Amino acid sequence: MDxxxxxxxGVSDFVSFRRSLTxxxxxxxAIISTILVLVPLVAIFGYLxxxxxxxLNLAFFTHVPVPVGxxxxxxxxxxxxxxVILGLASLLGIPVGIGAGVYLAEYARGTWLGAAVRFTxxxxxxxxxxxxxxxxxxxxVARQQHFSGMAGSVALAIMMVPTVTRTTEEMLATVPxxxxxxxxxxxxxxxxTVLSVSLRTASPGIxxxxxxxxxxxxxxxxxxxxxxxxxxxxxxDLNQPIAALPLQIYVYALSPYDEWHRLAWAGALVLIVMIxxxxxxxxxxxxxxxxxxxx
Amino acid sequence: xxxDIRVENLxxxxxxxxxxxxxxxxxxxxxxTALIGPSGCGKxxxxxxxxxxHETSPGARADGTVLMGDIDxxxxxxxxEIRRRVGMVFQRPNPFPTMSIYDNxxxxxxxxxxxxxxxxDEVVERSLKQAALWDEVKxxxxxxxxxxxxGGQQQRLCIARALAVDPEVLLMxxxxxxxxxxxxxKIEDLIFKLKTQYTIVIVTHNMQQAARVAENTGFxxxxxxxxxxxxxxxxxxxxxxxxxxxxxxxxx
Numbered sequence: 001m002d003x004x005x006x007x008x009x010g011v012s013d014f015v016s017f018r019r020s021l022t023x024x025x026x027x028x029x030a031i032i033s034t035i036l037v038l039v040p041l042v043a044i045f046g047y048l049x050x051x052x053x054x055x056l057n058l059a060f061f062t063h064v065p066v067p068v069g070x071x072x073x074x075x076x077x078x079x080x081x082x083x084v085i086l087g088l089a090s091l092l093g094i095p096v097g098i099g100a101g102v103y104l105a106e107y108a109r110g111t112w113l114g115a116a117v118r119f120t121x122x123x124x125x126x127x128x129x130x131x132x133x134x135x136x137x138x139x140x141v142a143r144q145q146h147f148s149g150m151a152g153s154v155a156l157a158i159m160m161v162p163t164v165t166r167t168t169e170e171m172l173a174t175v176p177x178x179x180x181x182x183x184x185x186x187x188x189x190x191x192x193t194v195l196s197v198s199l200r201t202a203s204p205g206i207x208x209x210x211x212x213x214x215x216x217x218x219x220x221x222x223x224x225x226x227x228x229x230x231x232x233x234x235x236x237d238l239n240q241p242i243a244a245l246p247l248q249i250y251v252y253a254l255s256p257y258d259e260w261h262r263l264a265w266a267g268a269l270v271l272i273v274m275i276x277x278x279x280x281x282x283x284x285x286x287x288x289x290x291x292x293x294x295x
Numbered sequence: 296x297x298x299d300i301r302v303e304n305l306x307x308x309x310x311x312x313x314x315x316x317x318x319x320x321x322x323x324x325x326x327x328t329a330l331i332g333p334s335g336c337g338k339x340x341x342x343x344x345x346x347x348x349h350e351t352s353p354g355a356r357a358d359g360t361v362l363m364g365d366i367d368x369x370x371x372x373x374x375x376e377i378r379r380r381v382g383m384v385f386q387r388p389n390p391f392p393t394m395s396i397y398d399n400x401x402x403x404x405x406x407x408x409x410x411x412x413x414x415x416d417e418v419v420e421r422s423l424k425q426a427a428l429w430d431e432v433k434x435x436x437x438x439x440x441x442x443x444x445x446g447g448q449q450q451r452l453c454i455a456r457a458l459a460v461d462p463e464v465l466l467m468x469x470x471x472x473x474x475x476x477x478x479x480x481k482i483e484d485l486i487f488k489l490k491t492q493y494t495i496v497i498v499t500h501n502m503q504q505a506a507r508v509a510e511n512t513g514f515x516x517x518x519x520x521x522x523x524x525x526x527x528x529x530x531x532x533x534x535x536x537x538x539x540x541x542x543x544x545x546x547x
Contacts, residue, residue: 110353178389182453184351186403186460187379196406200393 045272052269055262060270065232065248068257075267077234078248079274081149084236085228085244086218088153093160094210098199100161101168101206106194118169125162132159133223141227149235149242152228156220160213167209171202207286211279218275221246245271297324297494298364298380298463300345305359307340307349314340315357318520320513327486327495329509329526331502333541336515338498342466345496346381347374363464379407381464382457382493387473388449390441390456396432399441399452403460418459426455427485447478454485465489467497471504483508502542506530514538 059074066073108114136155141147175198183193229241245267252264300322307315315337322328330338343349344357361368368377390399400419423429428451441452471479486508499505505512506526513523522538533539
């Protein structure tokens with residue numbers, strides 16, 4: 001393509017230079033910001049690898065903790081316990097969150113109840129996690145008179161709800177009105193339109209929201225302190241105290257023993273890798289059914 | 296087969312705004328009827344009242360009698376029942392982006408709980424053939440998304456989707472206004488073929504289009520039906536001065 005000389009369009013050399021300079025400056029700022037975002041993640045991950053990788057061995061993943069002074073031992077029960085607590089928290093929190101998001105986006109536009117739910121979700125999002133732990137303690141642990149994995153899951157589930165609710169609502173709002181009308185115009189009832197058309201169209205964003213909520217609570221320690229409590233032995237009984245990786249890291253990191261410190265570093269590394277792996281797996285799984293040229 | 300539509304004293308509102316005033320007309324079965332008029336004259340609102348889509352907008356309501364055959368759609372049926380009998384094609388192609396071409400066509404049946412695969416296969420093929428799209432997409436039915444084909448193909452896909460539920464009436468709200476001339480010609484050819492089997496109501500900004508496809512034409516102005524007559528009469532010898540001014544390009 002022929003390019004016209006800029007001068008003939010009334011653009012002077014100075015203006016042209018200024019525009020090009022602005023362009024470079026803005027691009028540069030964007031690149032620097034990206035690096036600033038990446039540096040902490042890479043630094044933390046690198047430091048964890050440096051401190052934790054050397055303490056990782058098969059026993060870490062297969063053995064339960066041993067008393068101080070004894071060599072070896074691992075965090076197998078804490079890894080499994082975290083899996084159980086997080087799995088149950090997701091089972092409880094994600095459906096409630098998506099349900100509330102659907103209500104806000106599809107049924108409660110402009111109603112006072114919708115505004116109240118939205119406000120509550122935003123406030124809930126800002127409640128410190130330790131307070132969530134205390135709430136679950138008061139609601140469940142104090143009544144049952146004992147700590148339980150179930151109470152920990154409930155605390156984490158409550159923390160997941162606002163994030164899931166608000167992203168679901170926002171993602172549903174991006175589904176074009178024309179797509180909804182297409183479904184209604186075919187004589188498809190509203191509930192079915194919401195389930196099979198609106199939610200499905202918005203699902204990539206909703207899955208991202210669920211993953212954010214999951215990743216956020218996966219590393220939480222405070223809500224588990226008074227609920228799941230921790231356990232030095234194998235236990236899958238949700239009615240009993242259960243070990244969890246963040247709790248185990250917390251206890252080991254606070255201890256005065258070098259061996260436990262090394263295990264805490266290893267635990268932190270395993271925790272971050274597990275979170276990354278589960279988020280990646282869900283993404284791959286969610287993308288598998290996608291069609292050519294959908295978006 | 297199509298069905299006659301008789302509209303008596305139809306009024307419609309968006310909140311406090313009265314957008315349709317006492318519209319009465321008769322739309323004959325198995326013919327195409329065009330509705331013309333300047334932007335904002337109420338013609339889109341009118342067709343959206345024929346499948347009770349109008350009332351899905353916040354604050355919108357309609358009042359009057361709309362008879363499809365002998366059913367009063369505002370008294371004798373629910374919106375969902377009516378919309379199964381009255382298909383709609385919108386101004387911009389709106390295929391379901393997350394569904395394959397096949398699922399788009401089958402959606403009206405599938406999402407209403409119909410699951411017999413052999414019948415679905417037949418319906419999809421028949422509908423895509425009716426919409427003159429079969430040959431272009433038959434190899435990618437389940438591989439490609441409904442949003443991945445061209446705009447003109449998407450609009451024919453939407454027509455196939457509407458036909459798959461076997462409606463009696465097909466409402467088309469400016470179905471070609473977002474398309475190029477070649478795609479527009481294809482849509483018009485389709486309307487020409489389909490009108491022998493369905494009652495077609497088409498809203499259009501394009502007066503030549505109305506003249507080409509429709510037996511009858513209604514002219515709307517400021518929420519009122521000014522004139523409703525055979526298309527040839529509207530375009531050659533309109534009774535109302537305002538119709539004449541509009542079709543000769545003096546306003547609108």
